[in-house]
Structures are given as C-alpha cells and as structure tokens.
Amino acid sequence: MRYSTTLIPTLRETPVEAKVISHQLMLRAGLVRQLGAGIYTWLPLGLRVLRRVEQIVRSEMDRAGAQELLMPAVQPAELWQESGRWGYYGKELLRIIDRHQRDFCFGPTHEEVITDLVRREVRSWRQLPANFYQIQTKFRDEIRPRFGVMRGREFIMKDAYSFDMDEAGLDRSYQLMFQAYQRIFQRCGLRFRAVEADTGAIGGASSHEFHVLASSGEDAIASCDSCGYAANVEKATAALPIAIPHTEPMQPLVEVETPGQASIEAVSQFLSLPPQRLIKSLVVMDEADHCSLLLLRGDHELNEVKMRAVLGSGVTLPAAEQVEQLTGLPVGSLGPLHTELPVIADLALRGGHDMVCGANRRGYHLTGVNWDRDLTVSQFADLRAVVAGDGCPRCATGLLQLDRGIEVGHVFKLGVKYSQALNATVLDTDGQAHHPIMGCYGIGVSRIVAAAIEQHHDANGIVWPLALAPFAVVIVQLNAKEAEATVVAEQLYQELQRRSIDVLWDDRDERAGVKFKDAELIGVPVQLVVGGRSLKEGRVELRQRRGGEAVLIAPDQAVATVVQMLNQLDTGEP
RNA sequence: CGGGGUAUAGCUCAGCCUGGUAGAGCACUGGGUUCGGGACUCAGGGGCCGGAGGUUCAAAUCCUCUUAUCCCGACCA
Numbered sequence: 001m002r003y004s005t006t007l008i009p010t011l012r013e014t015p016v017e018a019k020v021i022s023h024q025l026m027l028r029a030g031l032v033r034q035l036g037a038g039i040y041t042w043l044p045l046g047l048r049v050l051r052r053v054e055q056i057v058r059s060e061m062d063r064a065g066a067q068e069l070l071m072p073a074v075q076p077a078e079l080w081q082e083s084g085r086w087g088y089y090g091k092e093l094l095r096i097i098d099r100h101q102r103d104f105c106f107g108p109t110h111e112e113v114i115t116d117l118v119r120r121e122v123r124s125w126r127q128l129p130a131n132f133y134q135i136q137t138k139f140r141d142e143i144r145p146r147f148g149v150m151r152g153r154e155f156i157m158k159d160a161y162s163f164d165m166d167e168a169g170l171d172r173s174y175q176l177m178f179q180a181y182q183r184i185f186q187r188c189g190l191r192f193r194a195v196e197a198d199t200g201a202i203g204g205a206s207s208h209e210f211h212v213l214a215s216s217g218e219d220a221i222a223s224c225d226s227c228g229y230a231a232n233v234e235k236a237t238a239a240l241p242i243a244i245p246h247t248e249p250m251q252p253l254v255e256v257e258t259p260g261q262a263s264i265e266a267v268s269q270f271l272s273l274p275p276q277r278l279i280k281s282l283v284v285m286d287e288a289d290h291c292s293l294l295l296l297r298g299d300h301e302l303n304e305v306k307m308r309a310v311l312g313s314g315v316t317l318p319a320a321e322q323v324e325q326l327t328g329l330p331v332g333s334l335g336p337l338h339t340e341l342p343v344i345a346d347l348a349l350r351g352g353h354d355m356v357c358g359a360n361r362r363g364y365h366l367t368g369v370n371w372d373r374d375l376t377v378s379q380f381a382d383l384r385a386v387v388a389g390d391g392c393p394r395c396a397t398g399l400l401q402l403d404r405g406i407e408v409g410h411v412f413k414l415g416v417k418y419s420q421a422l423n424a425t426v427l428d429t430d431g432q433a434h435h436p437i438m439g440c441y442g443i444g445v446s447r448i449v450a451a452a453i454e455q456h457h458d459a460n461g462i463v464w465p466l467a468l469a470p471f472a473v474v475i476v477q478l479n480a481k482e483a484e485a486t487v488v489a490e491q492l493y494q495e496l497q498r499r500s501i502d503v504l505w506d507d508r509d510e511r512a513g514v515k516f517k518d519a520e521l522i523g524v525p526v527q528l529v530v531g532g533r534s535l536k537e538g539r540v541e542l543r544q545r546r547g548g549e550a551v552l553i554a555p556d557q558a559v560a561t562v563v564q565m566l567n568q569l570d571t572g573e574p
Numbered sequence: 575c576g577g578g579g580u581a582u583a584g585c586u587c588a589g590c591c592u593g594g595u596a597g598a599g600c601a602c603u604g605g606g607u608u609c610g611g612g613a614c615u616c617a618g619g620g621g622c623c624g625g626a627g628g629u630u631c632a633a634a635u636c637c638u639c640u641u642a643u644c645c646c647g648a649c650c651a
Binding site: 009010011012013014015016017019034036037085089090091092108109111140142143144146151304316317319410412414440442476478479481510511512513514515516517518520529531532533534 | 575576580584585586587600601608609610611612613642643644645646647648649650651
C-alpha cells in the first residue's frame with residue numbers, strides 16, 4: 001500500500017482525552033477516531049490490525065472444531081423476555097423500538113439467539129457436540145466508557161457457544177476452548193495469564209478469564225508464586241493464617257475515650273496499636289433496606305463481590321451520612337457489641353484476641369474485645385480482598401502476588417440456564433429429551449488491539465508483534481523526488497508484494513524526519529530505508545522497529561534478507 | 575446515577591475573573607530556501623466562541639436552561 005494514498009492521520013500531539021498509553025497511541029498513529037462516547041471508527045491502519053486479530057481467532061476456533069456463523073446484531077425483545085433477561089439486564093442493554101412500536105435490543109451477547117437457533121434446528125444427540133461462534137459487533141451501554149476501545153460501548157467480540165449432551169461433554173468442550181484461547185493469545189504475542197473468575201450472577205459452574213498483563217489493567221489478579229493458582233481478586237481467597245494460641249490472660253473489656261478518632265488509621269495511632277488489632281465495622285444494606293454489620297480486620301478491605309456472594313446481589317454499602325442516619329452513630333464509632341444488627345465476621349478475624357472496636361457510642365471504642373466472652377457473631381464468612389503476601393489457598397508454601405490485567409477472554413460453563421429457559425431439547429440415544437448443556441466463550445477482539453499496545457510500545461510509539469502488525473515492512477523512501485530512490489523503492493515494493501508480504505511504501509513528499517517519526521509511531525516491525533547517502537553507495541538500510549543496528553545491504557539482496565528477518569521474528573528468535 | 579471539570583480554528587490551548595466584537599503554536603494553501611530524525615521564511619485561507627434564552631448601549635466573557643464530552647466513584651453475561 002502506498003502511504004500517499006492511504007489515510008493515516010498521525011498526530012504529533014497527544015489528545016487530552018486519552019489517559020492510557022494504548023488510547024493515546026491508537027489516536028496518534030491514526031488507527032481509530034472517536035465518533036461518540038465509547039464509539040469509534042477504525043481507520044485503514046487500525047482495521048488491518050483488527051483483521052489480523054480476527055484471523056488468528058478464526059483459525060484457532062476452526063482448528064478447535066467450532067463452526068463460524070453470523071447472528072443479527074439487532075434482536076427481538078421476545079427472546080430476551082423468554083430468557084428473563086429483558087427485565088434483568090438493566091440499562092446496559094440498548095433498547096430500540098421499530099416503526100411498529102415493537103421492542104428490540106442491540107445485542108450485547110447472543111445466548112438467546114444461539115439457543116433459539118439450536119432449539120429450532122438441532123434434534124438429535126448425533127448433532128452434538130457442537131460449538132458455534134461469530135465475530136461480531138456488540139453494544140453494551142456501559143455506564144462509563146473509557147480508555148478508548150479498551151472499554152467502548154460498541155466493540156467487536158468473538159463469542160462462541162457450545163452444546164453438549166452431558167457434563168463430561170461440556171468439560172471436553174470447555175477444555176478445547178481453554179486450549180484454543182491459550183494458542184490465540186500466544187500467537188498474538190501477548191503476555192497473559194488464565195485465572196479463575198467469579199461466576200457472577202449466573203452462578204454455578206466454573207469460569208476462567210484470560211488477562212493480558214499490563215499496569216493499566218482494570219482488573220487485579222492474584223497468583224501464587226509457587227503453584228499454578230491464579231484468580232481474579234474478585235474471587236481470590238487466601239489461606240487462613242495459622243492460629244497462634246495466646247497464652248496470656250485476656251485483657252478486660254474496657255471502654256476508652258477516643259475523641260474524634262474515626263478512621264482505623266487514626267484509632268490505631270491514638271491507641272498505639274497495629275491496625276490488625278482493630279475490628280473494622282461496616283454497615284451494608286439490601287434492597288429492602290435491611291442492614292447487616294460486617295466485620296473485617298482493620299488492615300483488610302472488603303471484597304464486594306464476596307460480600308454479594310454471602311448476602312445477595314442487591315447488597316450495597318451506603319454512604320457514611322446514610323449510615324449515620326440509619327444508626328444514629330458516626331461510622332467511626334460503630335461496633336459489633338450491643339447491636340441489634342446481624343453481624344457477619346471475616347474469617348481472618350477468628351484468630352484475634354484483645355481486639356478493639358467501636359463502642360456504639362460517639363467518641364468511644366472498646367479495647368480487650370475477645371471472642372465468646374464479649375462477642376459472638378451470627379456467621380463467619382470470607383469477605384475480605386486478598387493482599388499481596390497472603391498465603392496461597394492451594395499449596396502450602398506459596399505466597400500470593402497481585403498484578404493488573406486486561407480481561408481479553410472469558411470461558412464459562414453455562415449449564416442449562418438458557419436451554420431450559422428457551423426450552424431447547426435434544427433427544428438422546430434412548431429417545432429422551434434433554435436440555436443441552438451449554439458453555440460460552442468470549443474474546444474481546446477490539447480490546448486485544450489496545451491490550452497489545454499496552455504491552456508493546458516505547459517512547460517513539462507502537463512496537464507491533466509481527467502477528468498483529470498492520471504491515472510487516474515499511475519502505476521509508478527518504479526523498480520522494482529522487483528518481484533513483486523511487487526506482488529502487490518501487491522494485492522492492494513490488495518484489496515484496498509478489499512474495500505476499502504486506503508492505504507500506506512511504507512515497508510521500510515529506511521530509512526524512514517526518515517519515516522516520518511516523519514509521520516509528522505506527523510500529524511496523526521492519527523498516528527498509530531507501531535513499532540518501534546509503535543509496536549513493538548502492539545500499540539500502542534494513543532495521544527493526546524494536547531496536548538494534550541498521551544493516552546496509554545491496555537492493556537486490558534486500559528482499560531475501562527481509563524474508564529471513566521476518567521468519568526470525570515469527571519464531572521469536574533474536 | 576452521584577460528584578467534579580471542559581466545550582473558542584483540523585489539533586493543543588490562551589483570552590473569561592475585571593463585558594468593548596477573537597489570538598498563539600502546530601496543521602492546511604501558495605512562493606522561495608532547505609532536504610538522513612516531526613525544517614526555515616514570506617504571503618494567505620480558516621472560528622456566527624457547543625446550543626437556546628436572559629441581563630446590557632454592547633456578551634466568548636455575567637446569569638439561567640440545555641446538549642455533548644472527559645475525569646473520580648458506584649456498575650460490568
């Protein structure tokens with residue numbers, strides 16, 4: 001492709017709205033432009049990258065035996081009413097009304113549509129297992145789109161749905177997808193980790209997320225430094241510390257004055273006690289405004305996903321002022337003694353003794369709080385967020401570390417939720433009707449583009465892995481008006497194209513500096529510099545975007561050397 | 575949805591407080607010089623200051639409403 005006839009609107013300056021590096025570079029390199037909040041146009045260069053990701057995904061899905069199809073983006077409300085999600089899904093579902101006043105939605109996901117298809121078309125166990133996938137535009141009306149295409153409202157996703165006769169079949173389908181995903185992210189040149197994930201509102205069976213490791217990631221993931229355990233922090237648990245029996249006699253329960261000391265930190269300093277000795281008391285509330293009191297060790301934070309797993313999905317943390325209205329006490333003075341609220345304590349508190357908590361009296365705390373003698377609770381539960389250094393829940397030796405990740409894939413055992421709701425049945429060998437057991441498997445195709453940039457960039461711009469690069473080679477012709485350079489550049493251009501190598505020929509009438517800067521910005525892995533002093537010596541320059549020395553070679557050797565270099569890049573050899 | 579910003583040329587922004595009819599840099603067009611790391615110079619084009627209403631002799635500037643967008647938080651099969 002010739003640069004002069006391609007729209008690659010690179011920007012010298014960084015648009016203010018872009019906060020993360022991938023968003024900045026996608027705008028600067030002319031990959032995308034924003035049309036509205038969370039809605040983007042893919043420009044020629046960006047689209048080429050997107051297509052690369054799609055092709056990798058497609059080839060691995062096909063290899064795993066999945067069948068590609070394409071479902072409608074717009075879906076009738078009836079299907080969603082049938083599954084119960086029309087009411088459940090909330091405002092994230094973009095609803096549309098047609099000219100006949102009929103309700104539709106723009107599909108955020110396609111469980112209903114695929115299940116409807118299967119219920120109509122699949123009759124016999126002989127047709128299973130089956131796995132259908134599509135690569136398609138989705139729309140989720142996110143509360144807050146951000147970070148460019150990383151969290152857009154309209155985005156491109158590969159979604160796949162497997163159907164099996166029994167659990168064992170689902171396990172096989174799930175494993176196949178799990179392996180396909182590993183191959184996909186490897187081929188994309190991404191550093192990633194598969195982690196156990198919260199199953200959310202759907203509940204039940206197992207689920208894994210695939211995260212690209214990046215400091216800007218929106219998710220935190222915990223992993224063991226010793227065994228293979230890795231989980232989203234929403235789900236991650238920690239080993240309980242080994243309880244050290246305390247031999248000293250219990251302190252007496254004393255009410256002490258703590259004027260104006262409202263936070264854990266303040267009370268800890270005021271009483272000269274480590275935060276671990278304090279009990280953090282949190283009021284939570286369900287939809288019916290019923291309150292409970294949650295207890296955590298002072299140095300621990302509440303994991304709201306775990307909280308909802310214990311108390312129900314509608315439970316929230318009211319604001320401090322609201323708590324004060326409800327209880328008549330400032331949040332800093334709440335405590336589990338002499339309260340009428342049900343009290344649930346985090347597991348990590350169980351080993352504590354001589355603890356400190358709010359006295360349920362403004363400006364006072366209780367010290368010397370001990371289990372059984374002073375305090376009983378209705379339930380112990382895992383409520384806290386793990387922190388780096390916690391013991392691994394799986395192995396005896398490992399410690400958990402925390403990393404940031406960008407979720408690019410999710411595999412999920414659905415079970416019969418949708419086949420049951422939509423009454424899809426398949427006959428088994430005995431002629432009995434069964435609801436097929438489903439799995440669903442998503443990959444954020446457009447998000448992968450952003451995630452790849454988060455991992456592969458430097459001060460000068462994007463450094464594409466070859467597998468995702470919009471072009472494998474860019475010919476940087478230094479002077480567009482230099483006849484000899486044009487002849488050589490054109491020969492190289494045609495020869496590379498003949499070998500099916502994607503090449504961008506920068507034939508623009510621009511200064512050398514501009515062309516170098518743009519070549520770096522757009523991140524094409526291999527640069528061929530044609531013109532100037534090296535051409536006078538009968539040479540062209542070959543260099544790699546990721547760094548290293550430029551090599552001077554004769555033009556008639558150049559293509560062969562490029563091919564060699566690309567092969568090395570392909571295998572990841574230095 | 576709650577809180578906080580922003581909206582002026584294609585982009586990044588100044589001007590607003592203290593009203594007097596719009597600017598810079600980059601980009602764009604033409605000329606000249608330059609030509610291997612985002613050139614220099616001369617001359618130009620381009621904005622009904624997001625929209626509506628109000629105050630005023632006069633509004634980019636003050637007031638009200640509205641729309642869009644960004645950030646923080648809650649949300650996320």
